Amino acid sequence: MSKKLLLKDAHIEGIRYFETYRKQGGYTAAEKALKMTPEEILEEVKVSGLRGRGGAGFPTGMKWSFLAKPEGVPRHLVVNADESEPGTFKDRYLMEFLPHLLIEGMLISSYTLGSNVSYIYIRGEYSWIPDILEEAIEEAKAAGFLGKNILGTGFDCEIYVQRGGGAYICGEETALLESLEGKRGNPRLKPPFPAVKGLWERPTVVNNVESIAAIVPIIDITGAEYAKIGVGRSTGTKLISACGNINKPGVYEIDMTITVEEFIYSDEYCGGIPNGKKLKACIPGGSSVPIVPANLLLKTVNGEPRYMNYESLADGGFATGTMMGSGGFIVLDEDQCVVEHTMTLARFYHHESCGQCTPCREGTGWMHKILKKIEKGEGKMEDIDLLWDIQRKIEGNTICPLGDAAAWPVAAAIRHFRDEFEWHVKNPELCLTQNYGLANY
Ligand code: NAI
Numbered sequence: 530m531s532k533k534l535l536l537k538d539a540h541i542e543g544i545r546y547f548e549t550y551r552k553q554g555g556y557t558a559a560e561k562a563l564k565m566t567p568e569e570i571l572e573e574v575k576v577s578g579l580r581g582r583g584g585a586g587f588p589t590g591m592k593w594s595f596l597a598k599p600e601g602v603p604r605h606l607v608v609n610a611d612e613s614e615p616g617t618f619k620d621r622y623l624m625e626f627l628p629h630l631l632i633e634g635m636l637i638s639s640y641t642l643g644s645n646v647s648y649i650y651i652r653g654e655y656s657w658i659p660d661i662l663e664e665a666i667e668e669a670k671a672a673g674f675l676g677k678n679i680l681g682t683g684f685d686c687e688i689y690v691q692r693g694g695g696a697y698i699c700g701e702e703t704a705l706l707e708s709l710e711g712k713r714g715n716p717r718l719k720p721p722f723p724a725v726k727g728l729w730e731r732p733t734v735v736n737n738v739e740s741i742a743a744i745v746p747i748i749d750i751t752g753a754e755y756a757k758i759g760v761g762r763s764t765g766t767k768l769i770s771a772c773g774n775i776n777k778p779g780v781y782e783i784d785m786t787i788t789v790e791e792f793i794y795s796d797e798y799c800g801g802i803p804n805g806k807k808l809k810a811c812i813p814g815g816s817s818v819p820i821v822p823a824n825l826l827l828k829t830v831n832g833e834p835r836y837m838n839y840e841s842l843a844d845g846g847f848a849t850g851t852m853m854g855s856g857g858f859i860v861l862d863e864d865q866c867v868v869e870h871t872m873t874l875a876r877f878y879h880h881e882s883c884g885q886c887t888p889c890r891e892g893t894g895w896m897h898k899i900l901k902k903i904e905k906g907e908g909k910m911e912d913i914d915l916l917w918d919i920q921r922k923i924e925g926n927t928i929c930p931l932g933d934a935a936a937w938p939v940a941a942a943i944r945h946f947r948d949e950f951e952w953h954v955k956n957p958e959l960c961l962t963q964n965y966g967l968a969n970y
């Protein structure tokens with residue numbers, strides 16, 4: 530049984546409201562934190578080993594310690610709730626069912642960082658959630674946990690919710706800041722990082738919803754205890770949103786010591802694959818991370834079991850491994866066609882490219898066109914090599930990681946499933962009537 534820190538009270542009726550959340554011990558971590566110094570809290574976060582839960586896995590304590598503190602310049606905390614990575618819906622769950630966990634985490638984090646005005650930037654498609662968050666903010670304010678002179682400490686904090694317009698790119702932290710400033714969501718060049726020059730050129734920490742929610746149990750149980758959960762540099766618990774060909778899609782909290790096999794097949798989590806089908810592949814960290822075939826997913830290159838954590842999933846590098854990413858776990862059974870799947874992703878990235886860099890703006894479109902051709906049975910063998918060449922020219926040559934995110938799925942699909950691409954070229958007449966999975970497994 531996996532340890533629950535974030536979702537332990539998610540099943541309690543009314544936990545969305547302040548009164549019930551408070552009865553369950555809510556805001557006691559905030560009370561404890563406000564008696565500590567910001568430096569002491571930062572130390573707890575560092576000791577916890579918490580890594581950013583949005584996808585990059587950057588150590589949260591380190592990011593906080595990079596925050597510049599020029600005299601007289603306001604600082605900000607911005608929560609990235611623009612959860613748009615295909616396959617990822619864990620932050621939605623947190624905000625919808627446990628809004629006070631996020632608000633409490635934001636209060637502690639804002640106090641630590643010295644942010645008197647903090648923001649939640651939420652994706653436009655989550656249209657019903659801002660009301661939930663705003664209600665929770667009002668409740669917290671009425672109870673003295675937000676606003677002026679919180680709990681008599683002299684610390685003031687306001688939280689505002691900003692709705693995005695539905696662009697994937699606004700989840701990239703600098704595009705998000707541009708959008709929050711009222712401009713088009715174009716990513717900025719980094720450095721300077723937001724910790725130095727962020728919102729309105731002020732020092733800003735941008736953190737994912739789950740990262741900020743995790744601050745509450747860290748303060749509650751201490752950073753040292755949090756670090757004991759999990760393994761190696763994968764400390765604490767991680768939310769995984771599981772979808773695709775599984776019996777029990779949903780959001781699960783894992784402690785990162787379980788194997789991928791256990792996660793897919795045990796009844797506590799995904800409950801196996803419907804109709805006894807075989808596992809073909811999986812994308813374990815949201816659509817931007819490389820697809821992994823079943824044989825490499827269940828064991829590492831060294832034959833060890835593969836675990837649901839940052840290190841094990843990346844074992845073997847991009848050649849064989851993948852990434853924990855945002856925890857959007859997408860399962861493909863034996864009937865699925867990887868070419869079709871990759872084409873769908875290429876269309877998505879082409880549509881969402883902001884257009885600032887040529888390799889991304891043009892390359893994503895070319896990749897989509899070629900994949901469409903191959904999928905329809907109109908491709909040539911050279912197209913597979915062309916596709917490989919294009920993705921290589923995108924990777925590492927763009928302003929923001931959307932370029933890499935568009936290139937990696939294509940690279941991994943060709944690397945691991947080249948036979949499937951070749952089948953489409955060799956069997957044009959079959960491409961229109963049956964997909965590769967159904968025809969070949
Ligand atoms: P990144 O690795 O560039 O940065 C991670 C964080 O560390 C950023 O906040 C950055 O400002 C900070 N940082 C890194 N070096 C720093 C330094 N020297 N000084 C100060 N701060 C520093 O990754 P990024 O662009 O933030 O995220 C990419 C990831 O986002 C991808 O791996 C992907 O998995 C994920 N993603 C998640 C989505 C979602 O819906 N959750 C959507 C799209 C992508």
Ligand code: SF4
Nearest residue numbers: 883885886889927929
């Ligand atoms: Fe825009 Fe793509 Fe360049 Fe990112 S990589 S800045 S999305 S064109």
